Amino acid sequence: MTTEPVRILAGPLRQFTAAVFEKLGVPAADAAIAADILVAADLRGVDSHGVAHLAPFYVQRIRDGRVNVTPDIRTVAEDAATAVMDADRALGFVAGHRAMRLAMSKARENGAGFVTVRNSTHYGAGACYAVMALEEDMIGISLTQGGVAIVAPGGRGKGIGSNVISVAVPAGEEAPFVLDMSTGVVAGGKLELAALNNRPIPAGWAVDLDNRPVTDVKKVTGGILPLGGTPAFGAYKGFGLAVLVDILSSVLSGDITVPEMDETTSFPGRATHFFGALKVASFMPVERFKQRMDEMVRAHHALPKAEGVERIYLAGEIEAETERDRRARGIPLHPDVVASLRELGLELNTPDRL
Amino acid sequence: MTTEPVRILAGPLRQFTAAVFEKLGVPAADAAIAADILVAADLRGVDSHGVAHLAPFYVQRIRDGRVNVTPDIRTVAEDAATAVMDADRALGFVAGHRAMRLAMSKARENGAGFVTVRNSTHYGAGACYAVMALEEDMIGISLTQGGVAIVAPGGRGKGIGSNVISVAVPAGEEAPFVLDMSTGVVAGGKLELAALNNRPIPAGWAVDLDNRPVTDVKKVTGGILPLGGTPAFGAYKGFGLAVLVDILSSVLSGDITVPEMDETTSFPGRATHFFGALKVASFMPVERFKQRMDEMVRAHHALPKAEGVERIYLAGEIEAETERDRRARGIPLHPDVVASLRELGLELNTPDRL
Numbered sequence: 178m179t180t181e182p183v184r185i186l187a188g189p190l191r192q193f194t195a196a197v198f199e200k201l202g203v204p205a206a207d208a209a210i211a212a213d214i215l216v217a218a219d220l221r222g223v224d225s226h227g228v229a230h231l232a233p234f235y236v237q238r239i240r241d242g243r244v245n246v247t248p249d250i251r252t253v254a255e256d257a258a259t260a261v262m263d264a265d266r267a268l269g270f271v272a273g274h275r276a277m278r279l280a281m282s283k284a285r286e287n288g289a290g291f292v293t294v295r296n297s298t299h300y301g302a303g304a305c306y307a308v309m310a311l312e313e314d315m316i317g318i319s320l321t322q323g324g325v326a327i328v329a330p331g332g333r334g335k336g337i338g339s340n341v342i343s344v345a346v347p348a349g350e351e352a353p354f355v356l357d358m359s360t361g362v363v364a365g366g367k368l369e370l371a372a373l374n375n376r377p378i379p380a381g382w383a384v385d386l387d388n389r390p391v392t393d394v395k396k397v398t399g400g401i402l403p404l405g406g407t408p409a410f411g412a413y414k415g416f417g418l419a420v421l422v423d424i425l426s427s428v429l430s431g432d433i434t435v436p437e438m439d440e441t442t443s444f445p446g447r448a449t450h451f452f453g454a455l456k457v458a459s460f461m462p463v464e465r466f467k468q469r470m471d472e473m474v475r476a477h478h479a480l481p482k483a484e485g486v487e488r489i490y491l492a493g494e495i496e497a498e499t500e501r502d503r504r505a506r507g508i509p510l511h512p513d514v515v516a517s518l519r520e521l522g523l524e525l526n527t528p529d530r531l
Numbered sequence: 532m533t534t535e536p537v538r539i540l541a542g543p544l545r546q547f548t549a550a551v552f553e554k555l556g557v558p559a560a561d562a563a564i565a566a567d568i569l570v571a572a573d574l575r576g577v578d579s580h581g582v583a584h585l586a587p588f589y590v591q592r593i594r595d596g597r598v599n600v601t602p603d604i605r606t607v608a609e610d611a612a613t614a615v616m617d618a619d620r621a622l623g624f625v626a627g628h629r630a631m632r633l634a635m636s637k638a639r640e641n642g643a644g645f646v647t648v649r650n651s652t653h654y655g656a657g658a659c660y661a662v663m664a665l666e667e668d669m670i671g672i673s674l675t676q677g678g679v680a681i682v683a684p685g686g687r688g689k690g691i692g693s694n695v696i697s698v699a700v701p702a703g704e705e706a707p708f709v710l711d712m713s714t715g716v717v718a719g720g721k722l723e724l725a726a727l728n729n730r731p732i733p734a735g736w737a738v739d740l741d742n743r744p745v746t747d748v749k750k751v752t753g754g755i756l757p758l759g760g761t762p763a764f765g766a767y768k769g770f771g772l773a774v775l776v777d778i779l780s781s782v783l784s785g786d787i788t789v790p791e792m793d794e795t796t797s798f799p800g801r802a803t804h805f806f807g808a809l810k811v812a813s814f815m816p817v818e819r820f821k822q823r824m825d826e827m828v829r830a831h832h833a834l835p836k837a838e839g840v841e842r843i844y845l846a847g848e849i850e851a852e853t854e855r856d857r858r859a860r861g862i863p864l865h866p867d868v869v870a871s872l873r874e875l876g877l878e879l880n881t882p883d884r885l
Contacts, residue, residue: 254813254814254815255813256641256642256643256810256813257611257612257640257641257642258611258612258638258641258642258643258644258813259641259642259643259809259810259813259814261814261815284612286611287610287611287612287613287641287643288610288611288612288613288645289610289612289613289641289643289644289645290612290643291642291643291809293814316779316783329831329834329843330843330844331836331837331840331842331843331844332834332835332836332837332840332843333834333835333836333837333838334835336831336834336835337831337834342772344775346775346778346782354774354775354778356768356771356772356774356775358765358767358768358771358772362759362764362765363765379763379764381764382764387837387838388837404758404759404765404768404769405716405758405759405765406760406764409733410716410733410735410736410760411712411716411717411758411759411769413712413844413846414710414712414758415758415765416846417710417712417845417846418710418712420708420710420827420831420845420846421698421700421708421710421846423827424700424708424824424827425670427827428700428820428823428824428827429670429809429811429814429815429820430814431814431815431819431823434827434830436827436830436831436833436834437826437827437830455613455645455783456610456613457783459608459609459610459612459613460608460613460615460647460783460784460785461608461615461783461785465785466782466783469782469785470778470782472791473777473778473781473782473788473790473791476788476790476791477683477690477691477774477790479790480683480686480687480690480691480790481686481687481688481690482685482686482687483685483686483687483741483742484687484741486685486686488685489683489684489685489686490684490685490767491771491774492767492770492771492774492775
């Protein structure tokens with residue numbers, strides 16, 4: 178049995194994914210947005226947030242009635258540069274796309290736009306929304322509440338969210354700067370991957386219920402540590418960033434934060450978001466800004482390097498390289514993922530198959 | 532010889548500090564702002580950014596002609612929700628205070644306001660500007676370029692800035708949420724303190740030129756590690772946050788970033804900043820928001836605790852306790868600091884002495 182990845186081009190993968198959502202009752206325009214964002218994550222190399230999760234996450238949640246396929250997404254509060262949206266339990270892709278567009282339209286008018294979203298669901302890879310701003314020469318910001326996964330400093334067991342910070346900044350000839358990070362030492366996907374491949378994890382990623390570092394994923398009875406790891410090495414910074422994201426996404430949108438959730442208020446995949454856009458042209462001529470971004474990138478590349486290091490990578494550079502390669506050669510998917518997608522296509526009788 | 536701290540009340544300390552700045556040619560209103568911010572840092576317990584640095588940092592730089600005591604601080608670009616200011620080498624306190632006020636006035640009108648500042652100097656503790664927003668029920672953001680201190684992943688020796696992220700969020704009965712962090716594993720002040728007290732530092736804070744962790748501060752020939760420490764534990768996140776702060780403060784204001792600096796473009800204490808304000812009332816009624824912040828804080832306090840832990844502290848809670856204590860009992864200063872301030876008072880012939 179081979180585990181060689183199967184390469185599928187972005188176009189057909191997007192078309193197939195959209196067809197799956199349509200078959201589940203998602204309107205065509207929304208299905209196209211959801212497919213775009215899932216495949217965009219795969220193109221960037223964020224495999225943990227791409228089509229591999231289509232069947233187990235999104236399809237399952239639509240079938241469970243957790244996700245509303247025909248939501249009434251409304252703007253419930255608004256100012257010149259801000260808004261609050263209620264997603265009505267929409268697919269996070271659809272709510273996120275609409276909210277990011279609103280933030281950008283406000284930035285177009287006023288220089289800055291910020292939109293919080295309550296009552297939403299998992300929106301995939303945060304960077305996919307931040308990079309939308311690049312098309313209009315804006316800086317894009319995308320934050321989201323993540324599932325409960327992280328141990329607060331002083332806490333016992335996971336109590337706070339694996340919340341995410343994504344920021345995209347346009348450049349000229351260089352790749353755009355795209356930061357896309359969870360506020361834990363590692364994203365939950367890294368542990369899933371280690372479990373799948375039966376590999377140990379480095380001591381310092383996660384702990385048991387007594388806060389002892391463990392290397393066997395099965396023994397992670399506590400949770401993942403916040404970025405920084407332990408208090409002496411900055412855990413309060415990772416913890417602070419995680420809580421900040423929850424405040425901006427949840428409190429500021431009128432929703433609940435991760436430590437407030439229980440069985441009655443939560444369900445797998447619930448989420449809140451916060452989007453922002455800053456229009457570069459409000460600060461300086463766009464061409465000048467992009468030239469300066471290129472110079473900034475090159476100055477980092479030109480820093481003295483450690484022995485054996487050929488290149489210093491800035492946030493988003495590896496993803497840009499991956500995207501170039503995958504656009505040309507297709508997205509490499511695990512054969513099990515391809516099999517599950519083909520099964521889904523048969524079952525739903527999608528017009529196109531993979 | 533005693534090293535017992537000497538307690539001095541905030542009022543007289545502020546008055547003395549303002550008098551020092553005035554004697555050096557700073558206009559009275561600006562001197563009062565600078566003194567306010569320095570003493571506010573001491574009140575919060577950020578001793579590394581308070582009056583202890585008055586003589587060696589600020590007074591010295593004014594005397595060296597690095598800081599312009601009568602600057603022409605100008606807004607060089609502006610939109611409804613954004614602005615760029617040129618600080619004309621002002622004291623960072625004065626430029627920062629003016630820029631944060633501008634961001635708040637834009638947020639008052641439009642819900643959000645963001646102001647970048649170029650050509651400025653060291654502005655002390657970042658939190659002092661973020662908390663200004665609390666007075667008007669806004670969320671405050673304050674970012675600043677720091678001095679070159681951090682080793683980029685893959686780099687050899689310090690190459691990027693000890694850049695700072697500060698965010699303040701108003702609460703009701705609970706202490707406001709105030710995150711105030713450098714994007715390194717530790718702030719440079721922690722190394723200064725260890726050197727001063729001849730104490731070792733934990734392996735993992737800083738490295739030598741060959742990227743080996745060192746515990747003797749004198750052997751830190753490389754620099755401090757980015758938050759996360761090593762790539763396996765999230766160093767690219769700390770690095771990414773540091774670069775992001777430099778982009779928003781420096782590229783977006785039309786100034787240069789840390790890795791672009793050399794002897795011809797830099798001087799000790801140069802800095803750039805980025806300020807933001809989000810008006811809570813644009814998102815929801817202020818009272819409702821504050822109540823929800825209190826509930827969010829209490830939900831974190833109520834999380835299961837590790838053995839022996841009495842309380843989980845959120846960002847800003849310890850500082851709020853420290854401030855209550857120091858307002859009542861005075862700010863504890865090292866006797867050497869008090870001696871240096873008294874000497875400064877004699878030398879400048881300030882009207883009040885400490």
